[in-house]
Amino acid sequence: MGRSPCCEKAHTNKGAWTKEEDDRLIAYIRAHGEGCWRSLPKAAGLLRCGKSCRLRWINYLRPDLKRGNFTEEEDELIIKLHSLLGNKWSLIAGRLPGRTDNEIKNYWNTHIRRKLLSRGIDPATHRPLNEASQDVTTISFSGAKEEKEKINTNSNNNPIGFITKDEKKIPVQERCPDLNLDLRISPPYYQQTQPESFKTGGRTLCFICSLGVKNSKDCTCSTITTAAGSSSSSSSSHSNSNNSSGYDFLGLKSGILEYRSLEMK
DNA sequence: AAATGCAACAACCGCACTCGA
DNA sequence: TTCGAGTGCGGTTGTTGCATT
Numbered sequence: 001m002g003r004s005p006c007c008e009k010a011h012t013n014k015g016a017w018t019k020e021e022d023d024r025l026i027a028y029i030r031a032h033g034e035g036c037w038r039s040l041p042k043a044a045g046l047l048r049c050g051k052s053c054r055l056r057w058i059n060y061l062r063p064d065l066k067r068g069n070f071t072e073e074e075d076e077l078i079i080k081l082h083s084l085l086g087n088k089w090s091l092i093a094g095r096l097p098g099r100t101d102n103e104i105k106n107y108w109n110t111h112i113r114r115k116l117l118s119r120g121i122d123p124a125t126h127r128p129l130n131e132a133s134q135d136v137t138t139i140s141f142s143g144a145k146e147e148k149e150k151i152n153t154n155s156n157n158n159p160i161g162f163i164t165k166d167e168k169k170i171p172v173q174e175r176c177p178d179l180n181l182d183l184r185i186s187p188p189y190y191q192q193t194q195p196e197s198f199k200t201g202g203r204t205l206c207f208i209c210s211l212g213v214k215n216s217k218d219c220t221c222s223t224i225t226t227a228a229g230s231s232s233s234s235s236s237s238h239s240n241s242n243n244s245s246g247y248d249f250l251g252l253k254s255g256i257l258e259y260r261s262l263e264m265k
Numbered sequence: 266a267a268a269t270g271c272a273a274c275a276a277c278c279g280c281a282c283t284c285g286a
Numbered sequence: 287t288t289c290g291a292g293t294g295c296g297g298t299t300g301t302t303g304c305a306t307t
Contacts, residue, residue, distance in 0.1 A: 267307105268306100268307085269305100269306085269307075270304105270305085270306080270307095271303105271304085271305080271306095272302100272303090272304085272305095273301100273302085273303085273304100274300100274301090274302090275299105275300085275301080275302095276298100276299085276300075276301090277297105277298080277299070277300085278296105278297085278298080278299090279295105279296100279297090279298100280294105280295090280296090280297105281293100281294085281295080281296105282292105282293085282294080282295095283291105283292085283293080283294095284290105284291090284292085284293100285289105285290095285291090285292105286288105286289090286290090286291105
């Protein structure tokens with residue numbers, strides 16, 4: 001039993017949008033608001049798939065979009081965020097008002113990658129190119145489960161986590177080359193050493209929450225607060241993450257951009 | 266002027282996640 | 287608890303326009 005198609009492909013237009021289609025979509029969303037993308041095309045009189053309408057609106061027609069070239073500040077911010085978040089374009093876009101994930105992704109692939117390469121930096125690892133092949137232990141958040149399964153699968157044949165390639169055994173170390181946080185695994189020390197700005201109202205935020213991600217399955221606030229002797233829940237940490245004493249991620253509150261949550265558009 | 270190569274970006278596709286019945 | 291619809295995300299492809307030969 002396969003997945004049902006998102007739309008009836010036989011009667012939908014594809015390719016570039018016409019001015020008339022754009023106008024219809026804008027008019028419909030102005031009148032009825034966003035949402036119900038599947039039923040929108042029919043209601044708006046468009047021969048388009050709902051996903052296509054959503055994409056067109058989000059990436060091109062939304063009134064709050066900032067068109068035009070990226071500034072040098074935006075460039076640097078994207079690089080910093082990419083070094084922290086990897087290819088999480090929607091999260092990166094959440095930090096750049098008026099920019100979309102698609103736009104940033106395209107810009108990264110066409111401009112920034114080359115810019116970093118010309119600086120001698122590997123765009124995937126944000127390390128000097130000549131260091132790229134060195135042993136690096138990285139931590140992945142999103143793919144941790146899958147990677148664990150892969151490793152378990154591999155371990156059926158080689159329990160120490162080696163993969164075989166062209167008769168060579170290569171240690172599996174760089175599991176997420178695009179998210180190199182240059183972190184080291186060590187006993188927790190945040191209780192003593194974390195700067196005050198990393199805490200909210202006396203509570204400590206996990207890394208995920210410090211990024212502004214809400215209700216993430218990767219959130220470890222409860223673990224941390226327990227460890228810190230607090231009885232507060234992770235949600236209370238979340239609710240405090242935007243207050244005046246919240247973590248100033250990348251100095252955004254006081255720096256280039258105003259702090260805003262990473263809630264999706 | 267025509268052919269070709271390349272960069273930029275809009276759009277598509279498939280998978281994963283969330284949520285309600 | 288399960289399942290399906292709806293939606294979001296990231297990777298990839300297709301199209302267009304400009305530069306070069």
